[in-house]
Amino acid sequence: MKRIFGSLILFILLIAPAISQNAPQLGKDPLSKVIAAMTLEEKVSFVVGTGMRMPGPPPSTQKQNPPDGQQGPPPPAAQQGPVVGTTEVLVDGAAGTTFAIPRLGIPAMVVADGPAGLRISPTRKNDNATYYCTAFPVGSLLASTWDRDLVNSVGKAIGNEVLEYGVDVLLGPGMNIQRNPLCGRNFEYYSEDPFLTGNIAASMVNGVESQGVGTSIKHFAANNAETNRNSLNTIVSERALREIYLEGFRIAVSQSQPWTVMSSYNLINGTMASESPDLLTMILRNDWGFKGLVMSDWFGGRNPVAQMTAGNDLLMPGNPDQKKTLINAVKEGKLDVKLLDRNIEKILTIMLQSPRFKGYKYSNKPDLKAHAAVTRQSASEGMVLLKNADNTLPFAPAVKNIAVFGNISYDLISGGTGSGDVNEAYTVSLVEGLTNDGYKVNEDIKSLYTHYLDLTKAGRPKQRSFFMTPPQIAELILNQDLINGIVEQTDAAIITIGRNAGEGRDRSKEEGDFQLTEQEKQLIREVTIGYHAKGKKAVVVLNVGGVVETVSWKDIPDAILLAWQAGQEAGNSIADILSGKVNPSGKLAITFPAVYDNVPSSATFPGKELEKPTNQQAGGMVFGRSVPAEITYEDGIYVGYRYYETFNVKPSYEFGYGLSYSTFDYSNLRLSSAKFNGKLTVSVDIKNSGNKAGKEIVQLYLTAPKGKLDKPAEELKGFAKTKLLQPGEVQTLTFTIESHNLASFDPSVSSWIADAGNYDVKIGASSKNIKLTGTFNLAKALTVGKESVALVPKEKVNEIKPK
Ligand code: BGC
Numbered sequence: 001m002k003r004i005f006g007s008l009i010l011f012i013l014l015i016a017p018a019i020s021q022n023a024p025q026l027g028k029d030p031l032s033k034v035i036a037a038m039t040l041e042e043k044v045s046f047v048v049g050t051g052m053r054m055p056g057p058p059p060s061t062q063k064q065n066p067p068d069g070q071q072g073p074p075p076p077a078a079q080q081g082p083v084v085g086t087t088e089v090l091v092d093g094a095a096g097t098t099f100a101i102p103r104l105g106i107p108a109m110v111v112a113d114g115p116a117g118l119r120i121s122p123t124r125k126n127d128n129a130t131y132y133c134t135a136f137p138v139g140s141l142l143a144s145t146w147d148r149d150l151v152n153s154v155g156k157a158i159g160n161e162v163l164e165y166g167v168d169v170l171l172g173p174g175m176n177i178q179r180n181p182l183c184g185r186n187f188e189y190y191s192e193d194p195f196l197t198g199n200i201a202a203s204m205v206n207g208v209e210s211q212g213v214g215t216s217i218k219h220f221a222a223n224n225a226e227t228n229r230n231s232l233n234t235i236v237s238e239r240a241l242r243e244i245y246l247e248g249f250r251i252a253v254s255q256s257q258p259w260t261v262m263s264s265y266n267l268i269n270g271t272m273a274s275e276s277p278d279l280l281t282m283i284l285r286n287d288w289g290f291k292g293l294v295m296s297d298w299f300g301g302r303n304p305v306a307q308m309t310a311g312n313d314l315l316m317p318g319n320p321d322q323k324k325t326l327i328n329a330v331k332e333g334k335l336d337v338k339l340l341d342r343n344i345e346k347i348l349t350i351m352l353q354s355p356r357f358k359g360y361k362y363s364n365k366p367d368l369k370a371h372a373a374v375t376r377q378s379a380s381e382g383m384v385l386l387k388n389a390d391n392t393l394p395f396a397p398a399v400k401n402i403a404v405f406g407n408i409s410y411d412l413i414s415g416g417t418g419s420g421d422v423n424e425a426y427t428v429s430l431v432e433g434l435t436n437d438g439y440k441v442n443e444d445i446k447s448l449y450t451h452y453l454d455l456t457k458a459g460r461p462k463q464r465s466f467f468m469t470p471p472q473i474a475e476l477i478l479n480q481d482l483i484n485g486i487v488e489q490t491d492a493a494i495i496t497i498g499r500n501a502g503e504g505r506d507r508s509k510e511e512g513d514f515q516l517t518e519q520e521k522q523l524i525r526e527v528t529i530g531y532h533a534k535g536k537k538a539v540v541v542l543n544v545g546g547v548v549e550t551v552s553w554k555d556i557p558d559a560i561l562l563a564w565q566a567g568q569e570a571g572n573s574i575a576d577i578l579s580g581k582v583n584p585s586g587k588l589a590i591t592f593p594a595v596y597d598n599v600p601s602s603a604t605f606p607g608k609e610l611e612k613p614t615n616q617q618a619g620g621m622v623f624g625r626s627v628p629a630e631i632t633y634e635d636g637i638y639v640g641y642r643y644y645e646t647f648n649v650k651p652s653y654e655f656g657y658g659l660s661y662s663t664f665d666y667s668n669l670r671l672s673s674a675k676f677n678g679k680l681t682v683s684v685d686i687k688n689s690g691n692k693a694g695k696e697i698v699q700l701y702l703t704a705p706k707g708k709l710d711k712p713a714e715e716l717k718g719f720a721k722t723k724l725l726q727p728g729e730v731q732t733l734t735f736t737i738e739s740h741n742l743a744s745f746d747p748s749v750s751s752w753i754a755d756a757g758n759y760d761v762k763i764g765a766s767s768k769n770i771k772l773t774g775t776f777n778l779a780k781a782l783t784v785g786k787e788s789v790a791l792v793p794k795e796k797v798n799e800i801k802p803k
Helices: 002-022 031-036 040-046 139-144 148-164 194-209 238-245 247-256 277-287 304-310 320-331 337-351 368-382 430-436 443-458 480-489 518-533 570-579 641-646
Strands: 110-113 127-130 169-171 214-220 232-235 260-263 293-295 384-388 401-405 492-498 537-543 559-562 629-632 664-671 679-688 697-703 715-721 730-738 744-746 751-754 757-764 770-778 782-786
Touching (some): 040 320, 139 148, 194 238, 194 715, 260 277, 293 337, 304 320, 320 337, 368 570, 401 430, 401 480, 430 492, 518 537, 537 570, 559 570, 664 770, 679 697, 679 770
Parallel strands (some): 110 169, 169 214, 492 537
Antiparallel strands (some): 384 559, 679 730, 697 715, 697 757, 751 782, 757 770
């Protein structure tokens, strides 16, 4: 016995290390050697994540696979419905991990959401420490800053939290086009315009990745609705794909080479995005030169073999069935192991850069105080002043006592729900924000609302799942005497209207969502009447992640501030604008249509169901069901302002619109040449002609000459924000126009073509408010780029065309 034991010790000491020393090691040996040393089981495990705990069922039924490769029991089948990732392995509350192979020196990478900040569990079992993250402003707000540097600085702060909490890849930014105002995830995305989207996303990626961690730009591609998101077949022309739905991703890849791309749930022209070689190999890699890895959205796709073949390198969060399928496919000769090797190499290449591979000792203590300052400042830069009659804002020095109306005033929404949510330590309320900025908030109306909210919330059933949007609480009907009494005690009123949304469900066009409710309108009306009767002002604050109807009520209040969902410092950021500490400088990255029916996709959004939902699909969770469905993008390239401007439909507030407490003069438009020769610069002088320091967002639109293809009335091809200009100060802004900016995608030759002729340069304060125009000429048509023939629809898509 002693001898056997002795030999065992000898084996452990001498032979075992020798074996592991002989095994190639990641980082020391060429990747090809490391991959060649993997068993088939290891290879397959490596391209499949280690599983996750499902939201919903009790944790006891939700064991996940340890990342060292020993399989645990399978997670519940979750091919459909909302599957917001959570894992307890390595970083509690992260969305997933990759499979570790210690004998080859391969660690597990941790990936976690999301677009408005890192989403991990704020507390852990048997641990007194907290792991709160900063809730930054949502995507819609960040895009409304039109400020690449600012978004980059937000990215740096988010990236630092990713790094310091031990996460390797952030699952964001979200960058789908806001095609229709009702998409439940619009708040996570940036804009209706791909140029703005791509530029803002690239700034975010560069900011996050400057910290030595990765990003995953998502959801690739054409994922513009949540209803039936796992089964929706998006039927869309090649031109609309290239110019609208892929263009932002193309820009982000070329300007920031993100570590990873997340493929989307939906189908595009009949093929699931994650199973599409056209999308993931031909377009993303061959046409654009993407070098990183592609991961699936959580449980996205149906056929792991097709996913591997298409170039979807990593299946997240991973489940044992996928592994079984892949092993059998290799054994049966249905999947060439070389394809697995190719995908593994992509994952390993990224892993080599990851903090976990480099052995970074994370602190679990990012500087949350410093990041709170970043979110407070960035939020105020993206708020949009929609209306400011008689310079109501900033509040005059005489305004000291303020009455705050509306439920949301006492319960600000910092961000949307689902995987785009962040577990922040606090949200600064409007009352706190106003108090911090030196105002006295009326206590009578405050206590009325706080009691009402406490009572209503206490009687509400418990949330079934954390990513369900909390039901809206009906507005109190206040009698006019009560309002009049409050008017006597105060100098001005604020009325806040709020909306929340999140993944798995689209918004509704009805009252209480896109439309304001009758009670909300009544509140705005009656409070304003009361204050006007005494010569005082009423201001509406919109605490929303996306668009709401404004035409029917916008004439009533004196001022309207679109505060968006502004992150955890929301109350401070709003107060900074209302008080004039910060001069608003945000402009709309999405059109506010006059009525929902004016939206070009309104008639068909969110698609038609091809089958009736079974009980199981409906499953009591309407928000998560997925039945075969399809949607045809008959609006083609005419999305957002491209539609409103070309088809002469008047919006309530146009793309690019936003007021300031100051005014700006535009002058001295200069083109470097009247002839286009591969590149052209455009300069313009912007002067602060008002009496308050402020910043102006300047937009460059191009109108292309008539050609074979129809063209939008104008398209955004440049934008810049001035520095803080003092009254009278002038800044010259310069834009560069490149060949690609002139071109439209012609599917008949699969190329970007710039037609010969005159191009109008329009320098605007918004898409409508064009201040200066110029012209240059392109002598001969240009073929700017040839692309793969890819994602061709099965039948011609009937699209709207201008007359
Ligand atoms: C969402 C993704 C998210 C993932 C992990 C999915 O439901 O669509 O955006 O990154 O869950 O939480």
